[in-house]
Amino acid sequence: MYIWGGGWNEEDTGAGVEATRLGLAPAWVEFTSQQDSSYDYEDHLYEIHNGLDCSGFVGWVLYNTFEHEDGKDGYVALSGELPSDLAQKGWGKLIPAAKIDSYEPGDILGNEGHIYIVLGEMEDGSVLLVHSSPPGVQISGTPTPNGDLSSQAILLANSIMSERYTAWSEKYPNHTVDLSYLQGYDQFRWDPSILTDVHGLKKMPTDSRMDYLFSSLEN
Incomplete structure (x- = not known):
């Protein structure tokens, strides 16, 4: 579930x-199982062990991508700072919002209010993404750049969530984000020597890429 402050330490630093653990925390699973469609994150502010906020989620994903044991230094940072922090480490490049001309899987988009990870750009320019946003972690789709809400990304997000995360989607059926997700976010793009693509995922159409990823999880 989306928890304001989730993923951060007690000092909020x-x-x-x-x-900083591999896999799902048991407390997340238990807390999520107790929630229904009326879930309101404002009733659970700073219950930091029960879920993740947007930057906590991205930090957890990075930890599970690069680390092999629990308890090492983490990757959680403010949503508006993490893209530039990663670029300053030499792990890729920062592209200001005004200069973004494409979206690749793995791109991290952040501003002072939110942060998300790109899963793919569709032919109509809409973007499939994953993020933690009320009520919780989910795959969502943007409109097209001209604001069309019948975008390919929204259709794909709805299909994935309803078919693969049925119980969640029945309780929380909205998997659409607004046009601001394509505006006003700086973009971090990985250096391919840091985040390699040994399976050629970037070359796949987004729907095929998602099928491949889910098939890998199931196996």
């Missing part, structure tokens, strides 16, 4: 214990 960096990654907490859940964001």
